[in-house]
Amino acid sequence: MENRSTRRSGQALLVWGLLVVAANLRASLTGVGPLLDQVQGDLGLVPAVAGLLNALPLLAFAALSPLVPRLAARWGPERLLGGALVVLTTGIAVRWVPTASALFAGSVLIGSGIAVGNVLLPSLIKRDFPTRVGLLTGAYATVMGGVAAVASGVAVPIGAVAPGGWSTALGSWGLLALVAVLLWLPQLRRAPQPAPQAKRGHRLPWGSGLAWAVTAFLGLQSLGFYVVVTWLPELLQDNGVSAARAGWLLFLLQAVALLTSLAVPGALRWARDQRALAASCSAVLLLGYLGLLLAPGRALWWSVVLGLGGGACLVLALAFLGLRAQDATGAGALSAMAQSIGYLLxxxxxxxxxxxxxxxxxxxxxxxxxCLAAAAQTVVALVAGRGTVRSDDGRAPGRVPPASERAPSSG
Known part of the structure; x- marks a missing residue:
């Protein structure tokens, strides 16, 4: 009884740790867009250069994601994730300095820390909670989206009242990252040694067409999301919306996405595959982009529409990393490939x-x-929503799991 209670306590602590890590995977990025006009004015940045503020973290995702499985096999995923949280906290602190060089350097460090978390969270969920992939993916996506939405909404108000203005608004998220570091410390003390199969199973599934479809779905979904969080506030301001209201419209978009993401785990549980769900949600995104193109004056409505499609597509993109894999090692390899190429896109x-x-x-x-990206995502969804990724030689990258762990019934 005591061992069972200890095990449950350990699992609960792990879940809390994973959720607090998830809370840090977007907030430092989504707070940039509402402040971008001020940053451009103060630092004299042209739009293409300003776009690098959220593009640099994505490039870090692309560069580091393929290395994460190998590093996790050497150091253990818990220790690697702990180090990544320290890097993330440092990057946010560096970005607090109101200079262009600090802003870009901090963005690279932030992207490096988030890249590790992006890859490891699906793998850890698949390893420790194989029958709850859909549920826990929805939970961490909800937390990640909720905190990201708050970051967008409060960015301009914080910048208006805090000493240091926009730099304080960006740097204040280092406190949440520091909390994540502290809550992850128990996992470092009990971190297991990497399993032998983890050392053999780091090969990425480059030869799998399904893996490429999952990669394209994640990449196109992410392209749309990061364009929106970077540029939607400025687009709205050019159409007569105040900076504060534009930030709150971005908050509304992400709040709707948050609510939508809560419904996806249930759909994953009951659907035989995810093709129809992924394609229809991608089509909703396309409708939202077309709305901004053809009727920008109805930004409130299109923010809601983009939230409806975006929230579901985010959870699906993350869930595919576990649902299309046969085990935790396969999920880590697919996650590394999808996030490397996907975030490069x-x-x-x-x-x-x-x-x-x-x-x-x-x-x-x-x-x-x-609009073109969303149309392509709708087509790719019809492939990414079904099947299991296998290794290049046609065999699973590790053991064959029991039926309860196989996709899609693991949702």
């Missing part, structure tokens, strides 16, 4: 969007870009 979005805005002196051309 996503990193192009904010920069290209800003460049198109500069070249065309308007928003129609850049909005057409995200």
């Amino acid at each position: 996503a990193a192009v979005g904010p920069v290209l969007f800003g460049l198109l805005h500069t070249v065309s002196s308007g928003w129609r051309a850049p909005l057409a870009l995200v």
Whole structure:
């Protein structure tokens, strides 16, 4: 009885740790967009360069994600994640300094820390909670989205009243990262040695068409999200919306996404596969982008529509990393591949969007870009929503799990 109680306490502590880590995976990024106009004015940044503020973390995701499985096999995923949280906290602190060099350097460190968390969370969930992949993925996506929404909404008000203005608004999220470091310390003390299969199973599934479909779905979804959180406030301000209201509209979008994400785990549990769900939610995103393109004056409505589609697509993209894998090692390998290539694709979005805005002196051309991305995502969803990724030689990258762990019944 005591061992069972201790085990349950340990699992509860792990779940809390994972959720607090998830709370830090977007807040330091989504708070940038509402402040971008002030940052550009104070530092003299042109739109394409300003787009790098959220593109640099994505490039860090792309560069580091393939290395995470190998590093986790060497040091253990718990210790690696703990180190990543320290890097993330340092990056936010560096970005508190109101200079362009500190802002960009901090963004790289932030991206490096988040990259590790992005890859390891799906793998840890698949390893420790194999029959609750959909539920816990929905929970961590909800926490991640909720805190990200708050970060967008309070960015301008904090910047208006806090000493240091926008730099304090960006740097204050280091306190939440520090809390995550402290809550993760118990996992460092009890971190297990990496299993032998983890040392053999770091090969990424480059030869799998399904893995490429999952990668494309995650990348296109992320491209749209990071374009929105970077540029939507400025787009709205150019259409007569105040900076504070634009920030709260971005908050509304993410709050709706948060509510939508709560419904997805139930759909994952009962659906035979996720093709129809993923395609329909991607089509909702396309509708929202088309709305901003054709009727920008109805920004309130399109924010709600984008939240409806975006929240579901985020949970699906994250869940695919576990549902399409056969075990924790496979989930880690698929996660590394999908997030490496996917975030490389996503990193192009904010920069290209800003460049198109500069070249065309308007928003129609850049909005057409995200419409095309959403249309492509709708097509890719029909492939990414079903099947199991296998290793290059056709065998599972580790043991064959029992039926209760296999996708999609693990949702």
